[in-house]
Amino acid sequence: MKARCVECGAAASLAAKPMRYACHCGGLLEVVHDFGDADAERLKDLFHRRLGERHTIGASGVWRYKELIAPELPDAFIVTRNEGNTGIYGPECVREFAGIRQLWLKAQSENPSGSFKDNGMTAAVSHGASLGYASFACTSTGNTSSSLSMYAATAGVPSLVLVPDEGISLNKVLQTLAYGAQVAAFPGTYDDGIRWLNENGEKNGCYVCNSVNPMRIEGQKSIVFELAQDLNWELPDWIVLPGGALSNASALGKGLRELFALGFIARLPRVAVVQAEGAGPFHRMVDASLSTLIPEPAPRTVASALNIGNPPSWRKALETLKLTAGVTTAVSDAEIMAAKACVDRSGIGCEPASAAAVAGLRKLVQGGVIHRDETAACILTGSLLKDTNAINSYHLGADYSEAPWRNGIRRVKLNEEFQVNLEE
Amino acid sequence: MKARCVECGAAASLAAKPMRYACHCGGLLEVVHDFGDADAERLKDLFHRRLGERHTIGASGVWRYKELIAPELPDAFIVTRNEGNTGIYGPECVREFAGIRQLWLKAQSENPSGSFKDNGMTAAVSHGASLGYASFACTSTGNTSSSLSMYAATAGVPSLVLVPDEGISLNKVLQTLAYGAQVAAFPGTYDDGIRWLNENGEKNGCYVCNSVNPMRIEGQKSIVFELAQDLNWELPDWIVLPGGALSNASALGKGLRELFALGFIARLPRVAVVQAEGAGPFHRMVDASLSTLIPEPAPRTVASALNIGNPPSWRKALETLKLTAGVTTAVSDAEIMAAKACVDRSGIGCEPASAAAVAGLRKLVQGGVIHRDETAACILTGSLLKDTNAINSYHLGADYSEAPWRNGIRRVKLNEEFQVNLEE
Numbered sequence: 001m002k003a004r005c006v007e008c009g010a011a012a013s014l015a016a017k018p019m020r021y022a023c024h025c026g027g028l029l030e031v032v033h034d035f036g037d038a039d040a041e042r043l044k045d046l047f048h049r050r051l052g053e054r055h056t057i058g059a060s061g062v063w064r065y066k067e068l069i070a071p072e073l074p075d076a077f078i079v080t081r082n083e084g085n086t087g088i089y090g091p092e093c094v095r096e097f098a099g100i101r102q103l104w105l106k107a108q109s110e111n112p113s114g115s116f117k118d119n120g121m122t123a124a125v126s127h128g129a130s131l132g133y134a135s136f137a138c139t140s141t142g143n144t145s146s147s148l149s150m151y152a153a154t155a156g157v158p159s160l161v162l163v164p165d166e167g168i169s170l171n172k173v174l175q176t177l178a179y180g181a182q183v184a185a186f187p188g189t190y191d192d193g194i195r196w197l198n199e200n201g202e203k204n205g206c207y208v209c210n211s212v213n214p215m216r217i218e219g220q221k222s223i224v225f226e227l228a229q230d231l232n233w234e235l236p237d238w239i240v241l242p243g244g245a246l247s248n249a250s251a252l253g254k255g256l257r258e259l260f261a262l263g264f265i266a267r268l269p270r271v272a273v274v275q276a277e278g279a280g281p282f283h284r285m286v287d288a289s290l291s292t293l294i295p296e297p298a299p300r301t302v303a304s305a306l307n308i309g310n311p312p313s314w315r316k317a318l319e320t321l322k323l324t325a326g327v328t329t330a331v332s333d334a335e336i337m338a339a340k341a342c343v344d345r346s347g348i349g350c351e352p353a354s355a356a357a358v359a360g361l362r363k364l365v366q367g368g369v370i371h372r373d374e375t376a377a378c379i380l381t382g383s384l385l386k387d388t389n390a391i392n393s394y395h396l397g398a399d400y401s402e403a404p405w406r407n408g409i410r411r412v413k414l415n416e417e418f419q420v421n422l423e424e
Numbered sequence: 425m426k427a428r429c430v431e432c433g434a435a436a437s438l439a440a441k442p443m444r445y446a447c448h449c450g451g452l453l454e455v456v457h458d459f460g461d462a463d464a465e466r467l468k469d470l471f472h473r474r475l476g477e478r479h480t481i482g483a484s485g486v487w488r489y490k491e492l493i494a495p496e497l498p499d500a501f502i503v504t505r506n507e508g509n510t511g512i513y514g515p516e517c518v519r520e521f522a523g524i525r526q527l528w529l530k531a532q533s534e535n536p537s538g539s540f541k542d543n544g545m546t547a548a549v550s551h552g553a554s555l556g557y558a559s560f561a562c563t564s565t566g567n568t569s570s571s572l573s574m575y576a577a578t579a580g581v582p583s584l585v586l587v588p589d590e591g592i593s594l595n596k597v598l599q600t601l602a603y604g605a606q607v608a609a610f611p612g613t614y615d616d617g618i619r620w621l622n623e624n625g626e627k628n629g630c631y632v633c634n635s636v637n638p639m640r641i642e643g644q645k646s647i648v649f650e651l652a653q654d655l656n657w658e659l660p661d662w663i664v665l666p667g668g669a670l671s672n673a674s675a676l677g678k679g680l681r682e683l684f685a686l687g688f689i690a691r692l693p694r695v696a697v698v699q700a701e702g703a704g705p706f707h708r709m710v711d712a713s714l715s716t717l718i719p720e721p722a723p724r725t726v727a728s729a730l731n732i733g734n735p736p737s738w739r740k741a742l743e744t745l746k747l748t749a750g751v752t753t754a755v756s757d758a759e760i761m762a763a764k765a766c767v768d769r770s771g772i773g774c775e776p777a778s779a780a781a782v783a784g785l786r787k788l789v790q791g792g793v794i795h796r797d798e799t800a801a802c803i804l805t806g807s808l809l810k811d812t813n814a815i816n817s818y819h820l821g822a823d824y825s826e827a828p829w830r831n832g833i834r835r836v837k838l839n840e841e842f843q844v845n846l847e848e
Contacts, residue, residue, distance in 0.1 A: 052476030054654055081771070087506050087536075092580065112511075112534065114809060135846045153771030156516070158846035165835065174815040177831045178808055180769035182846055184836040196838040204844035230478060345604035347505070347577030384602055385538060385809040391598040407601045411589065412608045414620040420628035422559045422582035422606055 077130035091346035114383035117147035123219025128207030137206035139193030149181035220251030236375035244306035246317040253320025271326035274360025276301035280330040305353035349384030501554035507542040515770035538807035541571035547643025552631030561630035563617030573605035644675030660799035668730040670741040677744025695750035698784025700725035704754040729777035773808030
C-alpha cells in the first residue's frame with residue numbers, strides 16, 4: 001500500500017511497520033492506488049454478482065469493492081462484520097420537508113455498531129492486522145470508539161480507548177465498554193489524547209485508528225460506491241452530508257474522484273457539507289474564502305458527533321469541494337432537531353448529527369443554492385439508538401415544547417369512553 | 425389467508441375485515457397454508473437467487489420466503505425495511521463459554537428497529553394494510569412497540585401504543601415516540617391493555633399487533649428459514665432461544681414443521697427454550713409435567729424483554745417442544761448477565777434477554793442435556809443498544825463488582841510514564 005502527503009506530495013509506504021499516520025511535514029497522508037488497467041464494466045459486473053454473497057468477504061458492503069479499496073490486502077487479514085449493505089430510502093415526508101423533487105436517505109445508521117464509522121474501521125483494523133499489529137487504539141468518546149472496539153473484539157485482539165475525563169457522557173462510552181475495550185480517562189482535552197497516541201502509540205505496540213488514519217478514508221469510500229451501485233451508477237445531483245471531523249467529506253471526494261476517473265460514473269454530483277452553527281469552523285472558512293481553518297475553541301452543538309472545533313481533515317474536505325463545485329452551510333440546533341424529528345417519524349430514524357444533513361439540504365433549497373427540481377442524497381451517519389437522550393429532551397423535555405412533530409405521552413383511562421383518535 | 429384454532433381446530437378466515445385474533449373458543453389461531461405442489465428444490469433455487477436482490481421485496485430476509493409466509497398477499501401492500509438479512513457468527517469465545525463443539529449466533533439484533541420483532545411485524549402490518557386497516561395498535565413497552573411504530577411510520581399510517589402507567593421505563597418508550605407512535609399511558613396492567621385492545625381495537629379501526637396475532641408468527645418463521653438457508657439447509661443439532669411471550673418458540677416450531685414437511689430439511693433440530701428464573705412459568709410447567717400453565721403473578725428479571733408472567737403462546741410453544749423433542753431450562757439474572765458480557769465482548773453484542781439463550785445453552789451442556797460434541801445455534805433477539813442501562817450496571821455499577829469480563833474505566837495520566845498494558 002502506497003500513500004502520498006496531501007500537502008507536500010511526498011511519497012510514503014503503508015506496506016510495513018511502523019504505520020505512518022502523517023507526513024514528515026505534518027500533512028495528512030492519502031492512499032495512492034495503481035488501478036492499472038481496471039475495467040469499470042468488468043468490475044461493475046463483479047460487484048453486482050457479489051450482492052448475493054453471504055459467506056465470503058464479498059458479503060460486506062465495504063469489501064465487495066476491495067479492488068478499489070485495498071487490492072493488495074490479503075483476504076486472510078480482513079476483519080469484517082458484513083458492514084455496509086445499508087438501505088437507501090425515499091420517504092415522502094422527508095422529501096417534502098427538504099423541499100426537493102427527489103431525495104434518498106442512505107442509512108449508514110444500519111451498520112453493525114450503528115454508525116458510518118464501521119465502513120472505515122473495518123479497513124483500518126484489517127490493515128493494522130496485516131502489518132502485524134496485535135492491539136488497536138483511538139481517542140474518542142463516541143461512534144469511533146464503539147466501532148473500533150467492536151472490530152477489535154471481532155478480531156479477538158485488545159483495544160485501548162482514551163477519553164478526556166471531563167464531561168464524558170457515560171452513555172456514549174457504554175457500547176465501547178461492552179465490546180471489551182480498555183477505556184482510560186485522562187485529565188486533558190481530546191487533542192491531548194490524539195497527540196499522546198501519535199507520539200506513544202507505536203512504542204506501545206498500538207495501531208492508531210483516529211480519523212486521520214488514511215485507511216479509514218479508503219473504507220469510507222465504500223459509502224458512495226454502494227450508493228452509486230444501488231442507483232445503477234447514476235448519482236443524484238447533490239450528495240449532502242454532515243461535517244464534524246470531515247473524514248466523511250474527505251472519503252466522499254476521494255471515492256467520487258476515483259469512480260469518475262475509472263469511468264464508473266459519467267458525471268460528478270455536487271457535494272454539500274453541513275456543519276452545526278456551534279461547531280462550524282470549516283463552513284466559516286469556506287464562507288469567508290479564507291485560506292486556512294481557524295479552529296473553534298469552544299464547539300457546542302446538540303449533535304454531539306459534530307462537536308469538533310479543529311477538524312483535522314479540512315484540507316481533504318476542501319479538495320472535495322473543489323472537485324465537485326461543492327458548498328457548505330451551517331444549521332442551528334433547533335433546525336437539526338426538527339430535521340431529526342422528521343427523519344425519525346419517517347421510520348428511518350437517525351442521531352442528531354445525521355439530521356444536520358437533512359436540515360442543511362432544506363436550508364440550501366430554501367436559499368436557492370440547490371434547486372427544488374434537482375435530486376439529492378443525504379448520508380445518515382448514525383442510528384437513532386445512539387442518542388436516546390436527544391429523543392427524551394425533544395419529545396418529553398421542556399426545551400422543545402412547541403416543536404414540530406413533538407410527541408409526548410398522553411394519560412388515558414381504558415374505559416368505554418376512551419376512543420382512539422389518531423388524527424388529532 | 426386461512427387459519428385454524430390451535431385448541432378446538434375450528435377454521436377461520438383472515439382474508440377480510442374484521443381481523444380475527446382468536447377463536448370463538450378463546451384459543452389462538454394459526455395460519456394454514458395450502459402449499460399444494462410446492463417444490464423445495466425449485467424454491468431453494470429461487471430463494472438463493474433472491475439473495476442478490478436490492479430493489480424488490482425479495483431484498484427482505486422475510487419476504488424472500490414469501491411463498492412460505494403469505495403467498496396470497498399482494499406485493500403492493502407489503503411494508504418492508506429489508507428486515508432480516510441478519511448475520512450468523514461463530515465467535516470462539518462464546519463457543520468456549522457455552523462449552524460446545526460448534527456454535528452459531530443468529531443476530532436478529534441487526535434488524536432495523538434492533539430486534540427480532542421486525543421479522544413478524546412486517547408481516548402483520550402488511551397483512552393489516554391488505555385488509556384495508558389504516559391504523560395499528562399494540563400494548564407493549566418494549567421491542568414490540570418500537571417495531572410496530574417503525575413499520576407504521578414506514579407505511580405512513582398512525583399507530584397507537586398502550587403502556588401501563590406504573591413502572592414505565594422511559595428509555596424503552598423513547599424509540600417508539602421517535603417513530604411517531606401515539607403513546608397512551610393508562611392505570612392498570614399489561615393484561616388490561618391487551619384486553620382493552622381485543623375488545624375495542626376493531627371499533628376504533630385498529631389492526632392489533634400484539635404477539636397473539638397469527639401473522640406475526642408467519643413472519644417470524646423467516647428467522648429459521650434464513651438460518652437454514654445460510655447453513656445450506658442443514659440445521660444444527662439444537663436451536664436455543666429465550667422464552668418470554670413464547671411467540672418466537674411458536675414461530676420456530678411452525679417454521680421447522682413446514683420446512684420438514686416440504687422437504688427443505690431432512691432432519692429436525694431439537695429446540696431448547698430458556699426462561700429467566702424470575703419469569704419462568706413455562707419452564708416450571710414443562711419441568712413438572714403439568715398440563716396447563718400457572719402464570720407467575722410477579723415476574724422479575726433483569727432481562728426486561730422476558731418479564732412476562734402469563735405467556736399467551738404457551739400451547740404453541742409446547743407443540744414446538746413435542747415436535748422437536750425439545751427441552752426447557754431457566755437461568756438466573758447473574759447467569760444472564762455473565763453470558764451477555766461474553767457475547768458483548770465477542771463483538772456481536774445483545775440485550776440481556778438474548779443472552780439468556782447462551783446462558784441456557786451453557787447450563788444444558790453442563791447438565792448433560794446437550795452433549796458437548798453436538799452443534800447449536802442461539803437466536804440473539806435484541807441489540808445491545810436496546811438496553812444500555814444493563815451495560816452501565818454491569819460494567820460500572822456496584823452489583824457486579826466481581827463479575828467476569830467486567831470492564832470499568834481506568835483513570836490515567838498521559839505522561840511519559842503511562843504505558844499501555846492491554847494484557848492486564
